[in-house]
Amino acid sequence: MATDHSTSTLDTAANGTFLAAETLEPLRAQLRGSLCLSGDHGYDEARTLWNAMINRRPGVVIRAAGAGDVIRAVNFAREHGLVLAIRGGGHNIAGNAACDGGLMLDLTPMKSVHVNPEKRTVCVEPGVTLADLDRETQTFGLALPVGINSTTGIAGLTLGGGFGWISRKYGLTIDNLLSADVVTADGKLVHASDSQNPDLFWGIRGGGGNFGVITSFEFQLHPVGTEVLAGLIIHPIAHARELLQQYRQIAADAPNELAIWYVLRQAPPLPFLPPEWHGKEILAFAVCYNGDLKQGEKAIAPLRTLGKPVGEFVGPMPYLAWQQILDPLLTPGARNYWKSQSFTQLSDGAIDVLIEFAKRLPSPECELAFAQLGGAINDVAVGDTAYPHRDLQFLVNIHTRWTDAALDQKCVAWARDLFNALKPHATGGVYVNFMPEDEADPERVRAAAYGPNYERLAKLKTKYDPKNLFCRNQNIRPA
Numbered sequence: 001m002a003t004d005h006s007t008s009t010l011d012t013a014a015n016g017t018f019l020a021a022e023t024l025e026p027l028r029a030q031l032r033g034s035l036c037l038s039g040d041h042g043y044d045e046a047r048t049l050w051n052a053m054i055n056r057r058p059g060v061v062i063r064a065a066g067a068g069d070v071i072r073a074v075n076f077a078r079e080h081g082l083v084l085a086i087r088g089g090g091h092n093i094a095g096n097a098a099c100d101g102g103l104m105l106d107l108t109p110m111k112s113v114h115v116n117p118e119k120r121t122v123c124v125e126p127g128v129t130l131a132d133l134d135r136e137t138q139t140f141g142l143a144l145p146v147g148i149n150s151t152t153g154i155a156g157l158t159l160g161g162g163f164g165w166i167s168r169k170y171g172l173t174i175d176n177l178l179s180a181d182v183v184t185a186d187g188k189l190v191h192a193s194d195s196q197n198p199d200l201f202w203g204i205r206g207g208g209g210n211f212g213v214i215t216s217f218e219f220q221l222h223p224v225g226t227e228v229l230a231g232l233i234i235h236p237i238a239h240a241r242e243l244l245q246q247y248r249q250i251a252a253d254a255p256n257e258l259a260i261w262y263v264l265r266q267a268p269p270l271p272f273l274p275p276e277w278h279g280k281e282i283l284a285f286a287v288c289y290n291g292d293l294k295q296g297e298k299a300i301a302p303l304r305t306l307g308k309p310v311g312e313f314v315g316p317m318p319y320l321a322w323q324q325i326l327d328p329l330l331t332p333g334a335r336n337y338w339k340s341q342s343f344t345q346l347s348d349g350a351i352d353v354l355i356e357f358a359k360r361l362p363s364p365e366c367e368l369a370f371a372q373l374g375g376a377i378n379d380v381a382v383g384d385t386a387y388p389h390r391d392l393q394f395l396v397n398i399h400t401r402w403t404d405a406a407l408d409q410k411c412v413a414w415a416r417d418l419f420n421a422l423k424p425h426a427t428g429g430v431y432v433n434f435m436p437e438d439e440a441d442p443e444r445v446r447a448a449a450y451g452p453n454y455e456r457l458a459k460l461k462t463k464y465d466p467k468n469l470f471c472r473n474q475n476i477r478p479a
């Protein structure tokens, strides 16, 4: 039962636009999905994001059931001068998926995943999570390179780039995007691919939600698993320096089928780890080999010869299981602040900084998650997609996470200090999907997130969204 708002005035925009609630009624009547106001069933569910640091109250939420609802919502926001926020999986750390006042367009009800096993393609709606996608594609022994936390939304992940365990073999998520349906700022549904609206197709491959609302993605899939060779090898942090120095060569020699990431954090109570190590600072290598399992054993052998691990759990396992293995450490509802730095090489100086900060984590849930990139990701030219960072070998996510609000200042300060200390060793670029709210500075978006591709993006923005209707993102300003 919807709350009766008919006599109220609705603050629908942080920019001072007020609407009589009855203005919404014709819109409500046209929707296949639902329209929720504060107090309605679904309102809080829609506005609650993965990061509990974000608590925004939209003036109105439209929970879209299809492209028709998206068009109606975009037209309504534009015609009434409302701030418009778009929600896919709700995981973005900056929390742009929700707005104070304004109109929040929640795409989570749009959950269709359709695999074509012969063509090895999949069509995905924007409310789909990585778990939804992996479940369908693995039914046919296929997969798309996506992220490492299964509750993440495919929409936001794709629009920023998207990398995970099999990206060194098959590229970024966007490198496998074949086409998309996009509702543009004028409320038109257009198809974007290499042959139709190729400029828009270029822009949505890394340019975030700046150019329109994607109502459907079509991706190329690849044969994967269904078993991969994967797991964790855990060492005391005391040996991290020499281990990471040796890791450098092992990572450089690794075939594209293998990704070796590492994490510096306090050890969770893993069943294969002796209890005396639980809660102690550790270096954990996380490996995933996607290919022939015997070849995989050979590929990870050099890593296994390193040092004396205090715990190891590596073996064949379903790709689906591996895709969800880190979920318990990344559940929604905690307070989170992220910073990230990117690297073309892992210098001794960077290793020292990482270890120094890992020894004084401000909360037991914080971690430094270090991804190995390279491989097929770097086979694409800088100008081929809006995502420009095609020379990286590594990227660290300073994943600061805690539950007690009293720790806010301490945790954020730790992350910023570490970010600054890593600066001399990093490229200065930033992955747009890892930018927190306070990195919204246009100059950082221009120089660090998009660099050489920014000017072209700004021209595209002027063509497709000259009034910047889609502004709740890492924003590209119209030229």
Ligand SMILES: Cc1cc2nc3c(=O)[nH]c(=O)nc-3n(C[C@H](O)[C@H](O)[C@H](O)COP(=O)(O)OP(=O)(O)OC[C@H]3O[C@@H](n4cnc5c(N)ncnc54)[C@H](O)[C@@H]3O)c2cc1C
Binding pocket: 050, 086, 087, 088, 089, 090, 091, 092, 093, 095, 096, 097, 098, 107, 126, 146, 147, 148, 149, 151, 152, 153, 154, 155, 156, 157, 158, 159, 160, 161, 162, 163, 164, 208, 209, 210, 212, 213, 214, 215, 330, 433, 434, 472, 473, 474
């Ligand atoms: C726990 C966790 C793990 C992660 N791991 C990885 C990883 O391994 N690899 C990786 O690459 N990234 C990873 N990320 C980052 C992730 O890619 C981004 O947070 C991404 O923005 C999440 O997408 P979403 O749809 O869930 O988020 P949302 O917050 O819903 O969306 C983010 C933004 O994308 C835009 N948007 C969303 N949907 C649409 C649409 N249909 N049309 C137009 N614009 C839209 C909007 O601007 C929105 O504000 C991770 C994030 C988390 C929280």
